[in-house]
Amino acid sequence: MIDLHSHLLPGIDDGSQSMQASLQLARDAVEEGVEAALMTPHHMNGQFVNHKRDVVALTTKFQMALEQEKIPLQVFPSQEVRINGELLAALDQDDILFADESNRYLLLEFPDDDVPTYSADMIFNIMQRNIIVQIAHPERNAKIMSQPDILYQLIEKGAVAQITASSYVGAFGKKVQKFAETIIAHHLGHVFVSDAHDLPNRTYHMATAMMKLEQQMGADYQQMFAENAEAILDGNRVARLLPEKIVKRRFFNGF
Template sequence: MIDLHSHLLPNIDDGSKSLRASLRMANEAVENGIEAALMTPHHMNGHYVNHKADVIQLTSQFQEHLDKENIPLQVFPSQEVRINGGLIEALDNDDILFADDSNRYLLLEFPDDDVPTYSEDMIFKIMQRGISIQIAHPERNTKIMADPDILYSLIEKGAIAQVTASSYVGSFGKKVQKFAESIIAHNLAHVFVSDAHDLPNRDYEMREALNKLNSVMGKAYQQQFEKNAEAIIDGNNVEKLIPEPIVKRRFFNGF
């Protein structure tokens, strides 16, 4: 199993505060069936700046610690990049890491409660460069929850979306769980990730999420999610089903 989104690197963002915690999290990942994981520290989010060269070096050092401790987890450098006005410049300056060696898949994060008005235009400019956008945890974005058409529009235009496994199995509460289920049922998500942090309710629940997906949506859908993770880390095409808009129920007084 491949995890495309995790915060295991110690002392670099809000994911892990010590090497000991990072090694424990790595063991938990292996116990959950994960064999390879992208290290995706926050970048340019207003709190953390983790430059490409630094993440590459720290990931290599962490792999050495994993090997020394005989933890069978392969780790690769990447970033969770916050959409911001300096993103295009950062791309031009080669300070952005991707999910794959061919620089095709970029993990993009919105603020928790907003999708900036310039997002669609900036994403279009990025995709014109041959870069595919992965949208991080849309099921937890309150703006998207209130207006699912935002996500539908982005997916329809070629973006792909990650759903956090813990969201799908209910660790973030019923509201987030229901929206994650709806995203998946409407073909607006393409892969599960852990988004693991050393925080409460931020554990590895990838196997649980895939088992639920198999039960709810069928074996073929579950296998598609697993194959898509492999395709992304290899820089290959993701398998997509036709996206469908989420129609929210509206109630009007007097009707």
């Protein structure tokens, strides 16, 4: 498996706080079946700034440590970029890392409880540069949960969505789990990721999520998710099904 979203690099954001913890997370990833992982520290989120050159250097150092410890995990530098008014300038200054070497897939994060009003225009401007936006963990965003049409419109316009595996299997509670299932059932999610941190409930669950996906949506759907992860890492086109709007039922608390 390929993991497109993780916080394994030590001491640079809210993920791993030490090399020892990073190596243990890497061992956990390999045990889960992950062979390659993107290092996606938070960038420009109001708390953490992790410039491209620094992430590249630390990823190289971490790969050397993995090889010394004989942990068979290949890691690549990337970022989880918070949407903000300086993003286009950062792209112009070559300070943004992508999921792939062809600079096609950008991992974009919204605030936990909001989707800023300028997001649609910003994402349009980004995609005008032939960049495909990956939406990070939409199933845990309070604004998207209350207004799921926001996600539908982004996907319809060409964005892709990462679903955190632990959300889908219930580690963040029943409400998040149900919304993750709903997103997938409406063809608004395209790949599972770990979003692994050295924190409770923030580990892998990738294999469990894949098994559940096969049970709920079928083997072809599961295969599509697996192949999409590889496609994004290689900068190729992801497989998509026609997105469907999520219609919230009146007088029902949840989805």
